[in-house]
Structures are given as C-alpha cells and as structure tokens.
Amino acid sequence: MDSDTFVYTTYIRTTPEELWKALTDPGLTRRYWGVAFETDWSPGAPMVWEEGGRRTADPGQVVLAAEPGRLLSYTWHTFTPAWADAVGLGHEVYEGLAAEPRSRVDFAIEPSGDTVRLTVTHGGLAPDGTIKELIGEGWPAIVSSLKSLLETGEELPEPPR
Structure with missing residues (x-):
C-alpha cells in the first residue's frame, strides 16, 4: 500500500441534498461521527473541529471546495496533544502524526438511480x-x-476502542 490516497465508495438510499446536509450539518455529523464543524462551507473558509468538547482551530484547516449536492472538499484536521490523549494515542504516535503532511478529504456525490453514490477520497497521505x-x-x-x-x-x- 504505497499510494498517497485512500478511496472508499458506497451507495446510499437518499438524495444528493440530504447527503449534503448530513455531511455539513453539525447536528447530523455529531450523531454519526462525533464531530461538528464550525464553518460557513465556502471555499477558503476556516474550519473549527469540535469533538468531545475539544475545539481544534488552525489556519491550515480550510474548506477547499463546496458544491452543494455534488462535491465537498477540505483539509484534514490538525493533530493536537489534547486530541491524541482523548482518543487514547500515546505520545510517540501523536508525534508521528503531527510530523506527517496535512492531507485533504473529498466527498463526491453522484445520483445513481434511487440511490446516491458517495466516494470519499482522502489524499496527500504519507504512503x-x-x-x-x-x-x-x-x-x-x-x-x-x-x-x-x-x-x-x-x-x-x-x-469499542
């Protein structure tokens, strides 16, 4: 696995509009992911990640593209010692994560009959x-x-963790 990209595709019985809402509405993202985003979802806008009462803000966390019902793209979050402690990662693992390049995630939304094809592409990863x-x-x-x-x-x- 020497690629710098991870790709995952699924089909969901929903509409592109409902899927977009689920990817961007803090009340919904908190339900299935445990994370809420503070942003206005415009390209270039900063993103604050809120998870378990911890807020992670960093100038490098930004929206890259936002086309409702079609495409959402943003840079991945900054790793902090508080985040690493909260998710149970040791200091050495945290140091390794913090040294890796900032990556990005893209959500491609495509109608497919009575379903929507969602492709998550997480790129810019250390292979x-x-x-x-x-x-x-x-x-x-x-x-x-x-x-x-x-x-x-x-x-x-x-x-369970």
Whole structure:
C-alpha cells in the first residue's frame, strides 16, 4: 500500500441534498461521527473541529471546495496533544502524526438511480504513514454510520476502542 490516497465508495438510499446536509450539518455529523464543524462551507473558509468538547482551530484547516449536492472538499484536521490523549494515542504516535503532511478529504456525490453514490477520497497521505492506517479503519466505520443514519434514522453504535 504505497499510494498517497485512500478511496472508499458506497451507495446510499437518499438524495444528493440530504447527503449534503448530513455531511455539513453539525447536528447530523455529531450523531454519526462525533464531530461538528464550525464553518460557513465556502471555499477558503476556516474550519473549527469540535469533538468531545475539544475545539481544534488552525489556519491550515480550510474548506477547499463546496458544491452543494455534488462535491465537498477540505483539509484534514490538525493533530493536537489534547486530541491524541482523548482518543487514547500515546505520545510517540501523536508525534508521528503531527510530523506527517496535512492531507485533504473529498466527498463526491453522484445520483445513481434511487440511490446516491458517495466516494470519499482522502489524499496527500504519507504512503506508509499512521494517518493512512487510521483512516483505513475510520472512514469505512464513519461512512457506514452515515449510511445507516440516512437510511434508517439511526446511526450505528460507536465501536469499542
């Protein structure tokens, strides 16, 4: 796995508009992801990540593209010691994450019959880096919970750590 990109695709029985709302509305993102974003979703706008009462703000966290119902793209969050402690990562793992390049995530939304095809592309990763390893497990779980929320009204329970 020497690629600098992770790609995950799923089909969700929803509309592009409802999927966009689920990707951008803090009340919904908090339900299936545990994260809320403070931003106006315009290209270039700063993003503050709020997770478990912790706020992460950094000038490098920005919206890259926002086309409602079609495409959402932003830079990945800054790793802080408080975040690492909260998610149970040791100091060495945190130091490694903090040294990796800032990555980006793109959500491509495409109508597909009675469903919507969602492709999550997380690029700019260190090919053998820790971030790539973590998102390789994280994105499938997050997207599965998003899919469940949109199709059933209930997000998946958080898996044990």
